[in-house]
Amino acid sequence: MRANYGYKDGSGEYFITIDTDKCNGCGDCVPACPYGVLGVGEDPYDPFHEEPVAFVTEAQRKKIRYTCASCKPYLTSLAGVQTEVSLREMKNLPCVAACKPGAITHSW
Amino acid sequence: MAEKKEYWRWLETRWTNPDIDLDGKEGKIITAGCDVGSVSSQAVVMVDGKLYAYSNMRTGSDSPDSAMRAMNWALEDTGLAIDDVRYSIGTGYGRVNVPFAQRTITEIACHARGANFMYGPTVKTVLDMGGQDCKAIHCDERGKVLTFLMNDKCAAGTGRGMEVFADLMGVSINEIGELSFDIDEEPPPVTSTCVIFAKSEATGMLKKGVPKNKVIAAYCSAMAHRIYTLLERIGVEKDFAITGGIAKNVGVTRRLFAELGLESLTSKYDTQIAGAIGAALFAKALVEREAKK
Structure with missing residues (x-):
């Protein structure tokens, strides 16, 4: 399942996508995020999924644009335009870099 | 001053399936789903995975009370009491506030499951x-x-x-x-x-x-x-x-x-009950899984 956490408002789209088929529930992303955006536990969207998966915590879902901004000042300034540098920066985000199976992606 | 008309008030509905006979209800798996949303609350009762009764009404300021009222309305005149329900699941915004529910499931999972039942x-x-x-x-x-x-x-x-x-x-x-x-x-x-x-x-x-x-x-x-x-x-x-x-x-x-x-696609049921249907179907699946263990 591709779980899209975040929102869209007048200023743009801010989604963190977690691919729960790739996520192995290891929890490496949780300490990697300096602001506690991510958590690991029972899959909230699939009651029959036995293994734990990562998700964006409830407290952060409606404000990730602001919380994540400090990790990605350059990417935020681009407003979605992809460049060679931005693709590299995207890979180096703490949560994305910490995820070995590559289950976490950001939309902005 | 004349009383102001409530233009926002939508139709509340309730339905009982006339084709289900509840004689010998002991052998049947009766489950319920209750979806307490921000605006409306729905309760669905299912017998062996078939839709038996539902209600759809406005959510009040008190979530547990809204859940109870929706459930009581769904069970009204059905001959069933809330104790006959084997397993209930709460969903929707107010899911943690459904007093009779054994567990909660997010509305996303329930809506997908419910739409699958309602629309095929x-x-x-x-x-x-x-x-x-x-x-x-x-x-x-x-x-x-x-x-x-x-x-x-x-x-x-x-x-x-x-x-x-x-x-x-x-x-x-x-x-x-x-x-x-x-x-x-x-x-x-x-x-x-x-x-x-x-x-x-x-x-x-x-x-x-x-x-x-x-x-x-x-x-x-x-x-x-x-x-x-x-x-x-x-x-x-x-x-x-x-x-x-x-x-x-x-x-x-x-x-x-x-x-x-x-x-x-169109459905013959009230479109607002999808979440509660999904919850009731998950309840049935959980009862069956328990039985297998």
């Missing part, structure tokens, strides 16, 4: 237009969620917005969709779906002398477009189904179909 296994994309949020879900032929997207940060372009608008226009919310087509030409949509901005824009239009139905049409098409942009992010695959209260508003749905170039 061909459904791939489910759009739930609720009271305060909007969810777009892709699911497989068993109703399992594959992708989802939820917009609950802002209630623009949702049921609540439509209620406010009906009140402003002085038109019953049950008729607002039809009236939006009673116009000479389609107006440009209002520039913002934000309830506050749209309300002041609409007031301005009315004061300028734009006919009421045209202002309604402008809001409906803005809402349809906002939902379209949300759906665009995850894409729409056939078959497409709409659940939730706005599914009953043709002013929004027909304009959305025109943008998508695609129609949605």
Whole structure:
């Protein structure tokens, strides 16, 4: 399942996508995020999924644009335009870099 | 002063399946789902995975009380009591506040499962237009969620917005969709779906002398477009189904179909009960899983 956490408002789209088929529930992303955006536990969207998966915590879902901004000042300034540098920066985000199976992606 | 008419008040419904005979109910798996949303609450009772009774009513300020009232209304005149229900699941915004539920499941999972039951296994994309949020879900032929997207940060372009608008226009919310087509030409949509901005824009239009139905049409098409942009992010695959209260508003749905170039399936049940149906089906699956252990 591709779980899209975040929102869209007048200023743009801010989604963190977690691919729960790739996520192995290891929890490496949780300490990697300096602001506690991510958590690991029972899959909230699939009651029959036995293994734990990562998700964006409830407290952060409606404000990730602001919380994540400090990790990605350059990417935020681009407003979605992809460049060679931005693709590299995207890979180096703490949560994305910490995820070995590559289950976490950001939309902005 | 004359009492103000409640234009926002939509029809509350309840239904019992006449084809289910409950004789010998001991051997049957009776499960329930209760969806306490921001605007409406639904309770569904299922017997062996078949829809037996449902109710759909307004959520009050007290979530546990709303859940109880919806459940009691669904069970009314059925000969069943709440103790006959083997397993109940709560879902929706107020899911932690359903006093009789054994566990909770998020509304995304329940809506996909419920839409799969209501519209059939061909459904791939489910759009739930609720009271305060909007969810777009892709699911497989068993109703399992594959992708989802939820917009609950802002209630623009949702049921609540439509209620406010009906009140402003002085038109019953049950008729607002039809009236939006009673116009000479389609107006440009209002520039913002934000309830506050749209309300002041609409007031301005009315004061300028734009006919009421045209202002309604402008809001409906803005809402349809906002939902379209949300759906665009995850894409729409056939078959497409709409659940939730706005599914009953043709002013929004027909304009959305025109943008998508695609129609949605229809159901003989109340479109608002999808979440509660999903919960009741999950309850049955959990009972069966317990039995196997």
